[in-house]
Amino acid sequence: MHPFAYTAAQTPQDVTTRGSHPPHPDILAGGTDLLQLLKERVRTPAELIDINGLDLGGIDEKNGCLRVGALVRMSELAADPRVTRDWPVVSKALLDSASAQVRNMASIAGNLLQRTRCPYFRDATTPCNKRDPGTGCSALDGLNRTHAILGTSDRCIAAHPSDLAVALVALDARISILGPDGEDEVAVENLHRLPGDTPHMETVLQPGDLITAIHIPASECARRSHYVKVRDRASFEWALVSAAVGLDMDGGTISDARVAVGGVGTKPWRLRTVESLLIGKAPGPQVFKAAADRAADGAQPRGGNAYKVELLKHTVTRALMELGGCA
Amino acid sequence: MPEPANNTPLTAAMAADITLDVNGARHTLHLDVRTTLLDALRDHLGLTGTKKGCDLGQCGACTVLVDGRPVVSCLTLAATQQGRAVTTIEGLERDGKLHPVQEAFIEHDAFQCGYCTPGQIMAAVGLLNEGVPTTDAAIRERMSGNLCRCGAYVNIVEAVKAAAAMATPDQKG
Numbered sequence: 001m002h003p004f005a006y007t008a009a010q011t012p013q014d015v016t017t018r019g020s021h022p023p024h025p026d027i028l029a030g031g032t033d034l035l036q037l038l039k040e041r042v043r044t045p046a047e048l049i050d051i052n053g054l055d056l057g058g059i060d061e062k063n064g065c066l067r068v069g070a071l072v073r074m075s076e077l078a079a080d081p082r083v084t085r086d087w088p089v090v091s092k093a094l095l096d097s098a099s100a101q102v103r104n105m106a107s108i109a110g111n112l113l114q115r116t117r118c119p120y121f122r123d124a125t126t127p128c129n130k131r132d133p134g135t136g137c138s139a140l141d142g143l144n145r146t147h148a149i150l151g152t153s154d155r156c157i158a159a160h161p162s163d164l165a166v167a168l169v170a171l172d173a174r175i176s177i178l179g180p181d182g183e184d185e186v187a188v189e190n191l192h193r194l195p196g197d198t199p200h201m202e203t204v205l206q207p208g209d210l211i212t213a214i215h216i217p218a219s220e221c222a223r224r225s226h227y228v229k230v231r232d233r234a235s236f237e238w239a240l241v242s243a244a245v246g247l248d249m250d251g252g253t254i255s256d257a258r259v260a261v262g263g264v265g266t267k268p269w270r271l272r273t274v275e276s277l278l279i280g281k282a283p284g285p286q287v288f289k290a291a292a293d294r295a296a297d298g299a300q301p302r303g304g305n306a307y308k309v310e311l312l313k314h315t316v317t318r319a320l321m322e323l324g325g326c327a
Numbered sequence: 328m329p330e331p332a333n334n335t336p337l338t339a340a341m342a343a344d345i346t347l348d349v350n351g352a353r354h355t356l357h358l359d360v361r362t363t364l365l366d367a368l369r370d371h372l373g374l375t376g377t378k379k380g381c382d383l384g385q386c387g388a389c390t391v392l393v394d395g396r397p398v399v400s401c402l403t404l405a406a407t408q409q410g411r412a413v414t415t416i417e418g419l420e421r422d423g424k425l426h427p428v429q430e431a432f433i434e435h436d437a438f439q440c441g442y443c444t445p446g447q448i449m450a451a452v453g454l455l456n457e458g459v460p461t462t463d464a465a466i467r468e469r470m471s472g473n474l475c476r477c478g479a480y481v482n483i484v485e486a487v488k489a490a491a492a493m494a495t496p497d498q499k500g
Contacts, residue, residue, distance in 0.1 A: 005340035099472025
């Protein structure tokens with residue numbers, strides 16, 4: 001690790017003030033990603049500011065919305081009985097993530113801000129536009145079996161790694177942000193940027209911004225929801241493809257649908273075309289498959305990850321079949 | 328050990344007096360703030376039961392309990408652990424008696440070379456503390472953060488199931 005100064009924040013304003021001025025310290029919460037990045041010298045900040053002592057925990061339900069403090073740990077949210085009952089896709093996405101140890105450590109906000117698992121990003125000796133802007137993308141014509149097929153650019157094809165973010169995007173969750181100029185709120189779907197020409201700019205957060213909470217609205221789609229994750233190992237592995245789905249029924253007809261996917265996008269990816277093809281139909285294998293056939297619209301595979309096009313359609317179909325009681 | 332600081336001199340904020348509560352004993356150490364909990368335990372407190380494997384949170388050899396829950400000590404900065412109760416493999420025995428999970432690992436031959444064993448046992452103690460279902464599938468899922476290169480997984484699962492049947496609340500870690 002490159003030497004850094006360490007301070008423990010006493011108030012959220014410590015973070016917004018110090019964060020908006022040089023040397024722009026890295027924020028330390030659970031540390032499960034940041035410590036890896038420090039050890040691999042992917043991050044070499046001059047200063048760390050530890051926010052674990054701040055009062056940013058707690059899970060509260062009010063007015064049909066679940067408010068989750070930024071520092072709630074993954075295991076705590078996954079096990080909350082309100083979450084397993086009314087937001088099962090959130091619990092399943094969390095329990096399908098990482099290991100028990102990491103889930104005990106990693107914060108909810110940090111989960112959304114974890115960096116890509118692209119092996120070139122994490123190898124400080126190789127060119128990477130996300131880590132070192134302008135050096136090139138090693139994955140474009142390199143080992144790209146795990147990379148994104150949606151939302152890519154000719155500068156970066158790194159996949160976003162969070163499972164939780166996929167579930168939150170499906171459920172229209174929002175985050176509260178405290179910044180140097182006050183509070184703001186943004187949809188999780190709009191938190192991450194597409195790589196375009198600036199893959200090193202991953203979110204809409206500005207220096208000094210601090211995520212303070214996540215808000216997950218209740219809905220029938222949230223109550224009847226499911227997460228399917230396809231990966232190389234049964235556990236402790238990132239998604240090759242994943243799907244978060246939710247269905248609301250009016251009699252025998254689908255009245256609302258939510259579909260978002262992971263492992264395939266440069267950011268968590270909502271599939272509104274697939275949703276629209278489900279709404280108004282009676283649930284069943286043919287309807288699910290016809291809708292899921294549009295899941296990879298616009299995909300731009302590159303050699304090693306071409307298999308993800310078909311795998312994506314099958315994963316969405318499977319998630320809908322399991323949720324709809326057809327599997 | 329933290330790597331040498333190259334030519335960058337350490338400033339005052341790059342080292343700190345850090346007080347750790349480990350196995351019920353309090354220790355104040357003057358540490359480079361980059362020191363992980365793992366390195367503090369092994370190199371500064373001489374508690375070498377906790378092992379360093381990958382040092383990147385992927386193998387689980389460094390698993391310890393913090394406030395009763397398993398964490399990977401290699402991805403934990405010692406400076407962030409003040410005021411928390413750390414339990415290592417050395418802290419499991421009571422009055423010379425091994426913890427039920429330790430007994431079960433011996434009884435069920437749940438190791439070969441032994442390098443991953445302290446981490447496996449701490450993860451299992453944490454799992455039993457939570458009272459999660461102890462089906463084979465649940466144990467395998469909840470202990471997937473602990474790799475065993477000898478492949479003792481089958482007997483590890485048996486040991487954890489046996490310990491779950493034996494454990495009483497006052498024997499928890």
